[in-house]
Structures are given as structure tokens and as C-alpha cells.
Amino acid sequence: MSPILALIKKEFLIDYKDRQVWMSVFLYVLATDYVVYQSFHQVKDAEVWNALLWVIILFAAFNVISRSYDQERGDREIYLYTLASPQQVIIAKMLYQSLFMVLVTSFSFLVYSFFLPFPAAAGMDTGLYLIGLLGGAVGLSTTLGLVSAISWKTKGGPGMVAILGLPIIIPMILAIIRYTEGVVNGMAWVLLQSYALVLLVLIGIGAGLGYILFPYIWKE
């Protein structure tokens, strides 16, 4: 088995054994969705509905990703150096976080549309919307991957991820919101292409820079 797969399996097993991370994220999503439901009761405007969903997912992503290096402290951190190369570590982290974020995003979407039914929009392409959800989940986790590695090394806790990550994530979240807003408004794929391209470029840059720069920060 290749080291990347082994590392992903390791991440999964640790999270499975200690389900506190999963529980806390899903609880966060449930609670936020309910708070949003209680404050709005019903959202008539499809654009507002869409933007609210992404704000919930954005903070869920911070919740998930600020914990992604929680396990690598003390002895485990040193043990990790002997296991794999830094490139393998960051790729495994990003892949695992992306998978996890896809789950969290789908869960948020389901719970959110359970409480606040989607306001009917004419001519929406469901497939394109699902692609948007998927791209958003992957984009959030790749862009925040390097930032969470930096804040892991500062030992500043989850607050540091928010301080460093929020300014950097704004372009990404804006691109996702514009794309999904376009889908909700029934825009054709030709018009959505530019947003999808920006999203892809940002994912590529986030993952590429993580791959290049992670070796410089992972060892003390």
C-alpha cells in the first residue's frame, strides 16, 4: 500500500477511534442550521438561501480543518517524520480533509434544506449545483490545508487558523457563492464556466503551493 493511502487510513482510524472531531462538527452543523431556522423561519429568496448555506459550510470548514493536525503533537509529531515524506503527508491530509469536507457539506446541505426548504427557482440544474457543492468542499479544504499546517506549528490553537485563513479564503468563498448563485438563477453552463475556472485555479494553486511549501515548515 502506498504511503499516501496508509496515511489516509491512519487519519481515518484515529478519527474513528476518537469520534470527538466528527461529533463536534456534525453537532455544530445541526445547531447552526437550527439557529438559522429559528431566526429566519423561511427564506423566500433563493440567493439569500444559497449564501446562508455557504456561510454555514465556511465555518464548518474552519471547525474541521483547524483540528486536522490535533493528533500530531508531541511524540506523534516526531514519529510522523520517520513515516513519510512531507509531500506525502500534505497530500494525504488534503485528500482526507477533502473527503471529510464533502461529507460535512452534504450533511449541511441536507439538514439545511430539511429545516428551510429550497425556495423554488425556475430552471435550476441540480447536477451543476451538486458539482458546486463538491468543488466548494474540495476548495475549502485545499486552500485551508497549508494555513492549518502553519497554525499547527505556531501552536496557536484554532483561533490562529481563523486569523490566517479568513482573509485568504474570501476569494474562494466568493467564487463558490457566485457560481452556485448562477446555478440557482438558472444560468447556462457557458456563463458559469468562468466561475468554475476560477474555482479550479484556486484549488490548483492551494494544493500546488501546499505541496511546494509544506516541506519548509513541517520540521522544527
Place this chain on the structure above:
Amino acid sequence: MERLIRQSWWKILGMILLGSALLIALQTPLSPGILSVEDVSVQDSTLEFSIIGYNSHFQSAENLQVWIQDKTHQYCAESVLTLDDSHIVVKMALPSPLPSNLFSVLINDDTDGTLASVDGIFIKGEVQEEAALGKCHQPITVTEHDSFSIPYRTILYESIRNLNFHVPMWFAMIFLTFFSFITAIIYLVHGKAKFDDMTVAAIHVAVLFAVCGLCTGAFWARFTWGAFWTDDPQLNGAAISTLIYLAYFMLRRSVQDADKKARLSAVYAIFAFVMFYVFVKVIPSMADFSLHPDTTDNPSFKDYDIEGKLKMVFRAATAGWIMLSFWIFSLKYRMLSIERKRIDNE
């Protein structure tokens, strides 16, 4: 690099460029223009209105000629009463039948050249497009105002001078952030502490210039667009970059170990610069609209004749501001390296 920082020729050159550019930009008068067309009244078949000019010479100029026009028709004024250099009252026959409701008001004289208030006058009445062409007693002449002056534009007015402050400040900021991006890469490759000092100094001064750019931009926006802050892609980029580099200083403060601090912040500086650059380059061209010139279909400063008379002044100001920012950077860098030597000696 060290030698360049200690040399003084570029500092003197930069100050001469900046000083003369700003002096010209602030001292040169605006070219004459029409501020407004007021008191439009129609009595029987006479149209009467007054024109308020700006920096104009209605009284002293010779061969004053006033006419109104739409796309195909021109109608000349019959009597022009000059009150002073910037006020005239015009009487003319009402075009009948009206070819359109909206006319541009134009004035030509020997001193000011041709001044125009595009779609400056609205005349009520029924429109008949097949109206007869207007009559003029003497042929209409159109001339250019040729003395050196700053272009007169509605909405912008005197605030057009801010072009030599606001825009070059952002250029200087982008220059310094790009510089910090390069020094951060060199630091990661070579690991020499002086490149870390350079990155820190460059980002310090970049934040200073970002704040200056935000302030000059905010006042300009208040004057021209009506609000200090607007939802504009470029303002978005500006806000994000300022936040990113403030977060950079937070990151440095939260790490104690000097070497680790330098490495982590260099990685963040590189990552942040690339994300920011993609954002300001890609997103504005993707947005539906922008109030800033030159991004979407907006009229750019090229249309505002900046290409011509003021191009050199603007270029000198840009070069001057960039050199000033680099000078401040070099002072900050030297402070940091003295500090480092003091700590090393202790």
C-alpha cells in the same frame, strides 16, 4: 542590494520626480468647462437659459459662439449676454418642430476652445424626428483648448488631481508586496536572516501605503461616487490584501523562536501573495461591473485624455512614489538589521 540601499542617487532622483510631478499636478489649473446649464425657460417660441462655466473666459474671450445640438441637428444662439467670465445668458429661437428632447450645449471662443455639456439641456415638447436642420448665421467652429492644463471632467472636477496620489500609492504597495514575495522565496531557499528582515520591512511599508491608498481612495469615492466604501471588486481586493498582511504580523507575534517565526511567516507571505494576486487579477475581470476605470466597460482614463498631456506627469509621480516607498523600506530594513546585530552581540 546592500550597496543600492546605501546609495543616494535614486533617493534624490525619486524626490525630484515626485516633487515636480506633484507640484505640476497641484498647481496646473483645470481646463475650462461648463459646470451647469440652468434656468431653462420656454416662452412663446423663445428658449432662454444660462450657462455657468468653470475656469472659463466668457467676458475676455473673443468670437463667443453658443449652440445646441443633438446627433444631426444644430441650432445657434441668437443673443448671448455675458455677465462675467463664468456666466452667460443665452436666448434663441425654440427649434420647431423638436428633433429630440435632449440637447448638448456647446460654446466656442478663441481663448477656451470648444466647451461642451453633453446632454446638458432638456426641452419639453413633442418630438418629430424629421425636423428641419437648424440655421446659423456664421459657420460653427470647433477648436481645441491648447494651453497646458488638467482635463476638466464632470463628476471628477478638481479631484482628478488625486490620480497622482491614489493610483501610484497602490502601485507602490503592489511593488512592495511583490518584492516581499521574492525575498520570502530567497529566504526559504538560502535561509539568510537578512532576507527575512527585508520581507518584514517591505510588508511594513506596504501596509502603510495600503492605508494611504485606502484613505485617498475613500475620500475620492465620497466625492465622486457618493460613499466612502462601495461594493467594488477592487475595493474587495484592497480590503483582503490589507487583512492578509495584518494577519502576517499576528502570525509573527505568535511565534517565539526566531528561525521558526521567519520560516512560517515566509511561507504565509508567499501563499498569501499568490492568492491575493490571483484574486485581484481574475475576480475584477469576472465581476459584472466595477466603478473603477479600465476593468469592465467603464470609460477609462484613456478617454479622459490622460494619454496626452498628463501621461508624463502621472508616470513621474508613479516612479517617484515607488522610489519613496523603497526609501522608507530601506530605512526600516536598516533599523531591523541594526536591531539584529545588537541582539547577536549580547
